[in-house]
Amino acid sequence: MAAEAAGGIELLAAIGYNGHIHSGLTFHPDEKHILYPLGCTVVVQELGSQKQTFLRGHMSDISCLSVSRDGQYVASGEATSMNCKAEVILWDFQQKKLLARLSLHKGRIEGLAFSPSSLYLMSLGGQDDGRVAVWHVHKQEAFCLSPASARNAGNATIVVCSSYRDEVFVTAGNGTMRVWELDSVKRNIHPTECRTAQLKRMFTCVKIADDDSYFYVGTTSGDILKVNTNTKVMASYGPAKKTFSSGVTALLLLTTGDLIVGTGGGIVALLKTSNYRVMKKISVQGAVTSLTCGHQGRQFFVGTNECQIYHVNVVEFKEELITTCHNEAVQDIVFPLGVSDLFATCSKNDIRVWHTPEHKELLRIVVPNGTCHAIDILSDGNSIISAWDDGIRSFTARTGRLIYMINHAHRLGVTAIAATNDCKRIVSGGGEGQVKIWNIHEKSQKLGEILKVHTSAVSCIKIKKDDQEFITASLDGTCMIWDIVQFVRKQMIQTSRFAKCVCYHPEGYQIITCGADRKIRYWEVFDGSEVREVEGCISGSINGMDITSDGACFVTGGDDHLVKLWDYIEGAVTHVGVGHSGSITRLKICPGKKYIVSVSADGAILVWKYPGSH
Template sequence: MDLEPQVVSKLELEAVIGFNGHVFSGLRVHPDREHLIYPLGSTVILRRIKDGKQEFLQGHTNNVSCISVCKSGSYIASGQVNFMGFKAAIIIWDYAQKTIYAELELHKAKVEALAFSPNDKYLVSLGGQDDGSIVVWNIETKQAICGSPASAASAGHCLALQYSNTNNNVFVLAGSGTLRVWELDLRNRKIRPTECRTGKMKRIVKCVEISEDDQYIFCGTTSGDIMKINLKTGLLIDCGPEKTKYSLGVNVIRTLKSGDLLVGSGSGTFTLCSRTNFKIHKEVQLEKGVTSIALRGEGQQFFVATETSQMYCFSYDDFKAELISTSHNGAINDVAICFGTSELFATCSAEDIRLWHINKPKELLRITVPNMTCNSLDIMMDGHSIISAWNDDKIRVFAPESGRLMLIIHNAHRMGVTAIAGTRDCKRIVSGGGEGQVRVWELQSHGHRLLGTMKEHKAMVTSIKIKSNDKECVTAGSDGACVIWDIVRFISLQMVLSNTLFRTVCYHPEEYQIITSGTDRKISYWDVFDGSAIRELEGSDSGAINGMHFSQDGRHFVTGGDDKQVKVWDYMEGEVTHVGIAHGSSITSVKLCCNNSTLISTSGDGAIMRWRFPHPPSSS
């Protein structure tokens, strides 16, 4: 007899912190002037400029690689990357309904760029390096009109695409050794290229902008100059600036109503310059490369984004940068939620720890340790300190209000401190290292003392959880061992072994069982007293499970891992009740607030997602 397949509900995404700064021209302002549009992972985010309120467009199966918004604002198009040999989807979204209008699939592996025609009737898509083709789509029929290889066989691949502002049949493609004006012949369903004549000038073009009157094409190059080309004749008019080229290339150009250009470079230089001789009128130096410039309305206000995932707001008059959004731009290694309040949480990654407010996706505090990586962190129960584990063998303790360094424990572990946890009485720290040792430290009013060192693990300690009585803890290691320790007498009480690299371990809230997960994709239940295996669940179809956390009542737990899915499990049934799909990279950690209402997940691309936890706590 066939059993009916279990219905798994969708987790509701409440807010995200983050922005993919590596998507060129990935930040857009909607023509309604009210919303910023940008990608993060497999999600397109619509953020209201006035109050930061977010809405989400979800439907992609992998990272969003490009975005375009039509002139009327009725449609948003987004393209994605996919695995080699697979088709990469383009989704056209109905902006008013916030739903999928059409899904288009012809390109292989990656969609490099998208552009709408001025009358919103056509969409041009450019495939990535492994595809190399352009396709013109009819938006009304949702069908391809025609396609062609994007560049000549002798040229490199194309990187930039721009539609004419007034002519629905003309668009420009540019890239490595390619600069072409294409004309659409709708009657014959063909597109025909005309090569632009740049003479001896050989450049790799990173971005293209067409002046509002369709007279000129401006091309930003990797060598740091801007080529100005006559759109009708295809002839090179000028190339500048002559004396001071933009360091690390020109990443993005936007034309203003005045005719002047906004230019962002790979070194973070952002300028306002003349379109006639490229003379710089105003200049600001931002942190790292500029990847997006989005104009609001007539260009009196504009938004600039960098590859470090920072967003700035500028006004044309004073040209001063106002930082409006920050986020991690690399892998987040751990997340900790402040106990009791459920209002604050902390994340850590390379070089920094950041403190956030749970309801406002805004950074409250940043603690930076240059050139070091924070592997793990915990917020002490009393909320008075953040304890953190670093790859330079040190444990650092910070004050959460000011970020002041309160304590540093040198040489805490050889091969880096890899896991850390604090006791409920806030008097001791348990740490694990890359060499496999577990150590217990006493915090004193003026310093610290090493109480004990325990050695059973043969490899890196990946996770530590302390029992509520502060007398025992459990550690997981990448040697396939989980050890339960007496942290008063500093001896091992129980060990469980499995053929996996353990990534995480959790006590059930009643503390008679532990659950583990790791690279074998299994979730295992173990008895604390005799170490016997109770149950094994298939936790993931692909990749390791990196994060796990229990609800307060012990009826549910959450997992996240390399399959990029946040899963909510029923503990007794051993079944998934809800799945959240929004991350575009491996999930590194998941945590539930103590009030069971909010779930936080983090991933390898720097994204922080806040989900509504679907199961209210039991009244019993």
């Protein structure tokens, strides 16, 4: 069966948030949902529950997001390659339906904004495009197009619409700030440059007052400008002395007239606009990239470039972390033996344990300035072993307390790790290609044997159920089957260049391998002979693979961003999951065949319903 004819895999949950997108976090006017981008997907999160729905239609990463004031429409823009068309997708929010693909810009959509009555949608192209477009929402067609900034000015990066006039909007960016007026009869737009006296600034964010009389502009210099919308002249700026040293990155104007300021240093401050005096402030993790208000200004949400989302009550002005995820590539994922409701992931600086049904973080183990390349959970469920640049670490599974560390376990870092089923030994692989077997106890860890055959980094280790044998895959293109009792090599399999992953069939008589040559190969364990070869993907590498406990099916993922479920005997794709925008690094089928969890290089964790499960 061709992949094109295969069924789909239902996406249950997306754990992740692209906090690098300016104003990417948006509160819906129904006050029941927040929307945010994750790769090529818009996640619609219901507040107070774990229910999510998804807007999927982009083939490239989402670069900006906007919701109409009446909540009827959502618009999302994408970032593509230079000189390639970058689309804006218009969505119906209630039906979660794609209404139109709007295509005029090239390279990247930098910003989007709906006019107050949702009559128009303004889109701003990126550096390679440099144009601002006005779209007629109901007709779903371009109304007019113009260069976004003057030739002697920098690039515009922000577009914000008037609070009650459909024909007025503001753009700002590197040394440019303009108020635009739309002539609906002549179908063109006229810009007026704003006058800021002698101030030369890079503008990062804009917030227009509800009465449209003025707007505030944040700068990389850490000050805030107030500009009269009608005269286009700067009225004031501040703070006069204590500016925000890391720059103002987000603004929010409350109904009281006070201003919420987000900064590049992770400060969220409440300012009195009459004198720019800081009345209250809190600290969050990462630079603030989004501020969005809800419930008549009584609460607001904060998004940061560390991919954290916070809820803040305006009166109490205390932050509550409501969404968290990895902000670097996720390197590995593992389920405890026989448990489907928990799984662990690892990335740069940390290991996290998640509750699968609620996709909620239960435990975070932080190791600053390190990258965890692989993890395993001992079969007794008591500890997590992990492979780091500087050695092997073992942590308690419940509290994350460090049990022991083996410093400099491998000369070029530990790249793969696995534990025997009796919990007495660890097999580790290193960047130099060596395989080491360790005898472990809580109070002592001794090196038992060193196996030197691979000439490049070990990418995967799998141990047979009976603890008599294990297999290693390496980027040198070989897989080795080892006798773990006698410490000798039983078979060498020449797979392909850059072998990435290997799995034992549960009955132990065959293995399957995958790697950079896009092939999936079946091998006999007894003599190392190749049984079968199938085409795994059209382009890129296959990076991850896992097999069901009954051996009937296996799942693969890689650089094509697709999760593929295969029939083992037929060697054919039965189901395909579409949702990742980054390369899939690893994926696992849970022990009860209820979920498939895949992780990717963009930090996303996607939880899929295993086809046929209840």
